[in-house]
Structure formats: C-alpha cells, structure tokens
Amino acid sequence: MSHQTSRRHFLRGGFNRPAVMRPLGALAPMTFEDTCTKCGDCARACPEGIIFRDDEGFPVVNLRRGECTFCNACVEACEPAALVAGTTWDWRAGATDQCLSKTGVQCRTCEDHCDARAIRFKLLVGGRSEPVFDRDACTGCGACAAPCPVNAIHFTHISQPQEDSTC
Structure with missing residues (x-):
C-alpha cells in the first residue's frame, strides 16, 4: 500500500x-x-x-x-466542495497471500464479481492458481472485495497527488 x-x-x-x-x-x-x-x-x-x-x-x-x-x-x-466532480479514482485492486486460490483452494469469487473483467487467474503447478489484476482495466470499484470470503482483496493508491506548498 x-x-x-x-x-x-x-x-x-x-x-x-x-x-x-x-x-x-x-x-x-x-x-x-x-x-x-x-x-x-x-x-x-x-x-x-x-x-x-x-x-x-x-x-x-x-x-x-x-x-x-x-x-x-x-x-x-458535499457543500464545502471537499469532493469535486471530474476527479479520477486512483485506487486499484490486488490480492494478498491469504487468497484462497494461492493456497490451493478453488475460488474465483473476485473474478466472477468483476464487471470490468480486470481479474484473470494464472494456473500454477500443483493445482493452484494466482489472480492477476489488469491495472488498466481495473476501475477500483471494489466489486471484488466484499464477496471475497477471506478478505484477501486490498487496494493500492496508484498515484500520489501533487500539492502546492506555501513554505
């Protein structure tokens, strides 16, 4: 993160x-x-x-x-305008090591709930698979997070906003 x-x-x-x-x-x-x-x-x-x-x-x-x-x-x-229309959502999903598929348990819940089709599973030896998240296709909406049975979905801020400083 x-x-x-x-x-x-x-x-x-x-x-x-x-x-x-x-x-x-x-x-x-x-x-x-x-x-x-x-x-x-x-x-x-x-x-x-x-x-x-x-x-x-x-x-x-x-x-x-x-x-x-x-x-x-x-x-x-938002009356004080701390939230402004037209700004980008700079969060993208990923999976932690607690992901069931990484441990050998068959699970594709996150992929099933992703309307953007940003999640695919790469097959590994030993019957395991690993989720691969397409950062360009992912909207960061979180549709994959809530249904995950082990809370293995995390979100990463992909860009740091630049702020003007008046020092």
Missing part, C-alpha cells in the same frame, strides 16, 4: 501513514483535510453505504461493505 504524509500527520508524528481511501472526488490530502467540515453529508448521500468516518471524523470509503458505482451522490452532497 502506498503511503502519504500530510501536514496533519507530520505534526502528529505519523510520517508514513498508509494512504487513506477518501470518497470519489476528494481533493489532495492536505487540502481535503482543510476543506472538509466532517458533516457526514457524503456518507448519508451514498446509496451503497460504503462511506464511514475515520478516527478523526473524516469520510473514508470501505469497499469491504460493497462496491462504488461512481454515481457522484457523495460529490453532489
């Missing part, structure tokens, strides 16, 4: 905190945290029910609860 260092985390000693999955359209981390009022309107507007609050009260997306349909309801509900 990629890491980000925001001003808030730096001042609190969190130099290498994992990147946080914010709702679709979230501004760059420092700007987002300065703009978001923690009102919860985005979570209430989400028809999929996948937006929750983190320890600090900011909205985060939990794709283990369901998939994002990219409907923009959260963006439309």
